[in-house]
Amino acid sequence: xxxxxxxxxxxxxxxxxxxxxxxxxxxxxxxxxxxxxxxxxxxxxxxxxxxxxxxxxxxxxxxxxxxxxxxxxxxxxxxxxxxxxxxxxxxxxxxxxxxxxxxxxxxxxxxxxxxxxxxxxxxxxxxxxxxxxxxxxxxxxxxxxxxxxxxxxxxxxxxxxxxxxxxxxxxxxxxxxxxxxxxxxxxxxxxxxxxxxxxxxxxxxxxxxxxxxxxxxxxxxxxxxxxxxxxxxxxxxxxxxxxxxxxxxxxxxxxxxxxxxxxxxxxxxxxxxxxxxxxxxxxxxxxxxxxxxxxxxxxxxxxxxxxxxxxxxxxxxxxxxxxx
Amino acid sequence: xxxxxxxxxxxxxxxxxxxxxxxxxxxxxxxxxxxxxxxxxxxxxxxxxxxxxxxxxxxxxxxxxxxxxxxxxxxxxxxxxxxxxxxxxxxxxxxxxxxxxxxxxxxxxxxxxxxxxxxxxxxxxxxxxxxxxxxxxxxxxxxxxxxxxxxxxxxxxxxxxxxxxxxxxxxxxxxxxxxxxxxxxxxxxxxxxxxxxxxxxxxxxxxxxxxxxxxxxxxxxxxxxxxxxxxxxxxxxxxxxxxxxxx
Numbered sequence: 001x002x003x004x005x006x007x008x009x010x011x012x013x014x015x016x017x018x019x020x021x022x023x024x025x026x027x028x029x030x031x032x033x034x035x036x037x038x039x040x041x042x043x044x045x046x047x048x049x050x051x052x053x054x055x056x057x058x059x060x061x062x063x064x065x066x067x068x069x070x071x072x073x074x075x076x077x078x079x080x081x082x083x084x085x086x087x088x089x090x091x092x093x094x095x096x097x098x099x100x101x102x103x104x105x106x107x108x109x110x111x112x113x114x115x116x117x118x119x120x121x122x123x124x125x126x127x128x129x130x131x132x133x134x135x136x137x138x139x140x141x142x143x144x145x146x147x148x149x150x151x152x153x154x155x156x157x158x159x160x161x162x163x164x165x166x167x168x169x170x171x172x173x174x175x176x177x178x179x180x181x182x183x184x185x186x187x188x189x190x191x192x193x194x195x196x197x198x199x200x201x202x203x204x205x206x207x208x209x210x211x212x213x214x215x216x217x218x219x220x221x222x223x224x225x226x227x228x229x230x231x232x233x234x235x236x237x238x239x240x241x242x243x244x245x246x247x248x249x250x251x252x253x254x255x256x257x258x259x260x261x262x263x264x265x266x267x268x269x270x271x272x273x274x275x276x277x278x279x280x281x282x283x284x285x286x287x288x289x290x291x292x293x294x295x296x297x298x299x300x301x302x303x304x305x306x307x308x309x310x311x312x313x314x315x316x317x318x319x320x321x322x323x324x
Numbered sequence: 325x326x327x328x329x330x331x332x333x334x335x336x337x338x339x340x341x342x343x344x345x346x347x348x349x350x351x352x353x354x355x356x357x358x359x360x361x362x363x364x365x366x367x368x369x370x371x372x373x374x375x376x377x378x379x380x381x382x383x384x385x386x387x388x389x390x391x392x393x394x395x396x397x398x399x400x401x402x403x404x405x406x407x408x409x410x411x412x413x414x415x416x417x418x419x420x421x422x423x424x425x426x427x428x429x430x431x432x433x434x435x436x437x438x439x440x441x442x443x444x445x446x447x448x449x450x451x452x453x454x455x456x457x458x459x460x461x462x463x464x465x466x467x468x469x470x471x472x473x474x475x476x477x478x479x480x481x482x483x484x485x486x487x488x489x490x491x492x493x494x495x496x497x498x499x500x501x502x503x504x505x506x507x508x509x510x511x512x513x514x515x516x517x518x519x520x521x522x523x524x525x526x527x528x529x530x531x532x533x534x535x536x537x538x539x540x541x542x543x544x545x546x547x548x549x550x551x552x553x554x555x556x557x558x559x560x561x562x563x564x565x566x567x568x569x570x571x
Contacts, residue, residue, distance in 0.1 A: 010484065071483075073453065073463050098484060102465050105453035108419060114534035115418060117448040130538060135446050140341040140350070141541045142446075148534040184462045188478070189489040198485035204571070228571065239502075246468070246502045247482065252337050252444055253361045254502060261570040272337045275444075278543065282568040284560070285549070295549045300563060304554030316557035320565065 002037045002059070003029040004089040006080055007052065008099050011069075012044045017095055017157035017201065019055045024155050025093040026056025027122050034091075037061055038169070039083040041076060042068035046171055053169030055162070061086070061174040067183060073102040075182035080107055082176045096154035097200065104154050114146035117154045137252045137275035156279075158203075158258050199248065202231035205259045207250065207277075209235040211266020211287060211306055215243040220310040221265060227317045233257065235267045251276035265306045269294020286310070325472070325494070326382045327371045328429055330439035330451065331400050331408075332360040333393040337444065347539045357393075359400050362440020365507040366500035370470055371438055372404035373505060379472045380436075382406050386428065388413055388421050394523065401518035402510035408523045416446055417533035422454035427529040430459060435494040436477065441466055441501040449499065456497040464490055468503030 005025035007018045022038055029036045038057040040049065042065065049060050063079045080103065084092060092107060094100035096118040108115040116131045120141070124130040128145040131153065135142045199205065206225040212218065218232075225232045232248060239249035250257050252272040258279035265286045267273060274297055277283070285298035286309050295301045302309055335341075335355045342351040359368070374380040385400050385408040387393055397408045409428060415421045429437070437459075442449030449465075456463035468487065469480035479490050479498060510518075552560045564571045 073456070073465075077457070098466055098482060101449050102453055102463060105418070105422075105450035106457040106463075108450070109422065109454045109457040112419075112534065115448075115450060116535065117418070117450050127538070132541075133447075135540070136335070136339075136341050136350075137444055137447060138543070139339075140343070141543065142537045143539045143541070144535050145538050146535050181460075181462075185464065185490050185492045187488060188491055190483070190486065191488075192483075192486035200484060247487075249502060253365075256447075261564065261568070270338075271340070275337070282564070282570045284564070297546055298549045299546070299568065300560060301549040301551045302554050302560065303551065309554050309557065312555075313557040313560065316561045317571075319558065320561045320571075 001032070001034045002087040002089050003034050003091045003093060004080070004084055004087060005036060005038050005057070005093040006100070006103065007038045007040045008095070009040060009042070009044050009048070012048060014048055014051060015201065016162060017097070019051070019162055020157065020160055021093055021095050021155050022052055022055040022057050023162060024122070024160060028091060028093070029056070031122070031125060035059065037083065037087050037089070039063070039080055041079055042066065049171050050169065053167045054164045056165060056167055057169040058167070060169045060171045062171060063174050063176050065176070070187045071099055071102060072183050072185055073106060074184065075178050076103045077106040077110065078178055078182055079176045081110060083174060084111070086174070090150050092152045094152070094154050096156050100154050104152050108152040111150045112148060113150035113152045114148040115152040115154065116144050116146060118156045119153050120156055120159055123153070134279065137256065138278040139275060156258065197229060197231040199231040199233055199255060199257060202257070203260045204228050204230035205233050205257060205261070206230045206263045206265065207233035207235070207267060208238060208265045209267030210237050212238070217307065218244070220307065224263070224310055224314045224317065227314050227321070235273050264294055265310065267294060268292045269297060325380045325435045326433065327374065327380050328384050328386055328432070328434040328437045329363065329368045329371050329405065330425060330437065331363050331368065331385050331387045331397065332440070332443040333357050333387065333389055333396045334360045334443055334445045337361065341542065343540050343542065347541065350540060357396055359396055360440050360443045362442060362444070362501060364400065364403070366502065366504040367438035367440055368400060368403055368405070369505035369508055370500060374472060375404065384409060384432070386411065386425055388415050388424050390414055397523060398518050399510065401521045401523070402514040403508060404514065405521070407521055409526055410523060411526045411528050413528040415533070416537055417535045418448045418450045418454060419535070420531065420533045422451045422458060423531055424528045425451070426455055426458035428526055429455070437461070437497040439497070439499050441499045452497050452499040459495070461495045461497050462492050463497045464492060465499045467498045467500050470498060470500070470504055
């Protein structure tokens with residue numbers, strides 16, 4: 001038996017979170033004396049595919065069809081179902097991200113498989129097949145049991161640290177017959193923000209709130225982010241006032257992020273904001289108001305004026321990098 | 325064009341989660357329930373805009389919930405929508421929810437099904453994509469803009485590190501997020517009209533869930549904040565490097 005893991009790539013480059021999914025699938029496979037087959041779609045070189053072996057894939061099934069360089073949920077589903085059938089897989093792993101959410105639910109329905117979206121642990125097989133996930137936007141966790149024979153798990157990215165092994169994967173090409181409806185979506189335009197760190201992937205995030213007083217002060221946030229190699233984010237009032245673009249809004253009704261470090265500047269820490277960032281490993285809060293509720297959720301706090309503290313912190317980071 | 329909007333009842337965003345029954349359930353006493361913000365602010369309001377501009381002819385709202393969800397459905401009807409359908413069941417299994425809705429929707433021939441990108445209680449974000457599979461439809465997730473041109477939807481959606489514009493013919497399921505529409509407040513006329521709009525109760529399809537929640541847990545309390553002198557940012561950088569090990 002094999003565990004199937006769906007591996008995404010970004011224009012032929014496999015990202016850290018995708019290796020994490022492979023490693024996670026490998027951890028499950030080891031518990032069940034199964035093997036791991038990674039399924040990868042579209043244009044990508046064999047040298048990159050070989051790296052999947054280092055994270056526990058024994059086999060890579062590569063569906064080499066350039067139409068799959070764009071997300072086509074139905075075509076992706078057809079390709080994965082072909083791989084699942086070929087391998088006789090009962091466990092399918094994807095990431096809980098944009099592409100994962102477009103594909104995994106379709107597969108789950110097709111196979112009448114129970115699905116857990118946003119897995120934070122390996123399945124506990126002594127109690128059934130029980131996986132922990134965040135609910136109420138991180139205000140609580142739920143232990144979900146999958147009762148069906150076939151199981152779909154969507155791993156929350158940035159949950160487990162990566163560790164390379166000496167493993168090697170055999171690479172096979174898989175031919176898939178796509179149907180007429182598989183490419184019903186036409187991609188008209190793609191605009192990627194270049195030169196900046198993407199928020200959902202970022203290990204470090206610097207975020208600003210109303211305490212920044214206005215968009216004209218955002219260069220202070222940007223300078224610090226640049227020095228750290230961090231992405232920038234903001235609170236809801238900031239994006240509602242159009243100080244910053246909507247996609248930067250993190251919180252219960254915006255994006256949910258789980259970086260290693262979240263630096264919140266001039267954000268009071270309303271429960272809705274916390275819900276979007278409480279998965280962060282370390283939280284630094286910079287706020288003038290010592291009573292700001294965010295301090296209760298922070299690891300490190302600085303009570304002070306952002307306009308003075310930010311340049312100082314940026315300088316300190318610069319100095320640190322020079323001496324490292 | 326006929327639109328179905330999926331509505332989920334969720335606790336208000338300011339709710340503190342309290343567990344009960346030996347951590348196997350979440351306390352509902354004292355909790356204010358609202359329409360899931362992604363369903364309301366974006367999906368429902370966009371549907372209403374499409375009807376106001378003459379693009380959509382009919383908007384139905386559907387929810388899966390017991391009778392206690394009716395006030396929230398009435399509130400959704402007060403914003404807009406011709407009728408509501410309540411599928412009379414409790415479900416926290418996305419597969420079950422999707423099958424219930426699909427079972428109802430399959431004979432209704434909707435051109436467009438709108439839902440929020442996820443509900444803020446279980447945070448799965450999977451029902452829309454499941455519905456698309458069950459109803460043999462296309463699916464575009466994480467939409468930030470929806471325009472209709474004839475029989476085609478032009479949809480801007482979030483991708484990793486950017487945005488993509490897709491076009492797709494109906495029938496189609498779209499999951500909505502910020503950008504798709506601006507939130508509205510129901511007016512008195514809408515609230516009065518909502519009382520007379522039909523709210524049909526449907527018996528759910530007879531199927532078994534494939535997942536179940538065994539128990540809940542609250543996050544551990546933070547150990548307490550370590551305050552750093554605002555004049556000494558070198559110390560913060562040192563702590564982030566050697567103690568937190570994040571830089």
